[in-house]
Amino acid sequence: MLRPSESVFHLGPGDTFEIEVMGDITSRTTVTVGPDGKIYYNILPGLDVWGLTLAEARDRLGDELKKFVRERPVVTLALRTVASKQVWVLGRLGSPGVYSLGRPTSLLDAVAGAGGPAVNTPAGGMYSEAADLSRSFLIRNGHLVPVDFQRLLRNGDLSQNVYLQPGDFIFMPSLRSAQVHVLGAVLQPRSERMTGSLTVIQAIALAGGTVPQACLPNVAILRGSLAHPQIAIVAVNRVLRGKAPDVRLEPGDIVFVPYSPERVLERYANLILDTFVRTVGVNEGAYTINSKAAPIAIGVNIAP
Numbered sequence: 266m267l268r269p270s271e272s273v274f275h276l277g278p279g280d281t282f283e284i285e286v287m288g289d290i291t292s293r294t295t296v297t298v299g300p301d302g303k304i305y306y307n308i309l310p311g312l313d314v315w316g317l318t319l320a321e322a323r324d325r326l327g328d329e330l331k332k333f334v335r336e337r338p339v340v341t342l343a344l345r346t347v348a349s350k351q352v353w354v355l356g357r358l359g360s361p362g363v364y365s366l367g368r369p370t371s372l373l374d375a376v377a378g379a380g381g382p383a384v385n386t387p388a389g390g391m392y393s394e395a396a397d398l399s400r401s402f403l404i405r406n407g408h409l410v411p412v413d414f415q416r417l418l419r420n421g422d423l424s425q426n427v428y429l430q431p432g433d434f435i436f437m438p439s440l441r442s443a444q445v446h447v448l449g450a451v452l453q454p455r456s457e458r459m460t461g462s463l464t465v466i467q468a469i470a471l472a473g474g475t476v477p478q479a480c481l482p483n484v485a486i487l488r489g490s491l492a493h494p495q496i497a498i499v500a501v502n503r504v505l506r507g508k509a510p511d512v513r514l515e516p517g518d519i520v521f522v523p524y525s526p527e528r529v530l531e532r533y534a535n536l537i538l539d540t541f542v543r544t545v546g547v548n549e550g551a552y553t554i555n556s557k558a559a560p561i562a563i564g565v566n567i568a569p
Contacts, residue, residue, distance in 0.1 A: 266427040269369030277349025287339040354379040356437035357396035399490040413492035447472040449522040450479035487519040
């Protein structure tokens with residue numbers, strides 16, 4: 266992941282490129298690949314270029330134009346904009362948004378292109394960090410990519426500077442977002458803002474309580490950096506019966522109520538993190554498209 270992808274660029278809907286027939290400056294024009302994957306140039310009917318490389322599209326154009334002239338024309342293509350391959354860079358950045366991926370782009374490139382991590386207004390001549398690097402993440406194909414944003418952006422550790430792929434989702438939350446997240450086998454998985462002290466039992470209650478299939482002896486709390494989380498197992502069934510003390514939560518904690526027990530903590534943590542980042546990613550992406558979008562909860566069953 267620390268090297269640029271060796272795959273060749275393939276055209277897709279929304280991409281634009283310039284076409285010119287050598288020796289005829291009047292032939293120069295810019296075309297856009299339509300939603301059907303076709304371009305319309307000169308007298309040619311719709312020409313399907315979806316999935317072709319620029320070289321393949323050039324050769325196909327030359328073959329089609331040859332049907333109308335005596336000699337096969339020399340065609341040149343120049344890529345202008347890329348809209349078919351994009352990455353999401355959202356959260357506390359200078360210019361969050363959806364960006365085209367028309368060239369090899371690293372995580373550092375993408376963050377810098379989105380204006381870098383946002384900072385708070387100076388107080389007493391000092392800038393304070395507004396993005397929470399410890400809770401920032403990169404999702405690829407629905408899974409968390411193991412990247413430590415703190416090591417990359419604060420310490421300059423380029424071993425964390427992975428190259429991006431189309432569809433990657435980067436999110437940098439606010440440092441001041443005092444929330445706990447309740448996921449899994451609860452009636453209303455949600456993120457709850459902390460306005461005071463909050464315990465595991467209270468957080469689960471705010472999420473509507475548990476479903477009948479919930480495995481209460483193995484409720485997990487993930488705490489700390491997403492790159493290096495700590496996990497604790499709480500026997501909520503014992504807490505409810507008064508046989509164990511309730512656990513006080515901290516801002517950023519992830520409470521996960523499973524459907525079945527998991528004995529391997531590392532696998533347990535990875536599944537919880539995947540569930541968490543997918544939930545946040547889906548909701549932040551939906552909010553970017555529609556600010557009135559209703560929150561979405563993603564559940565994952567953990568098999569023994």
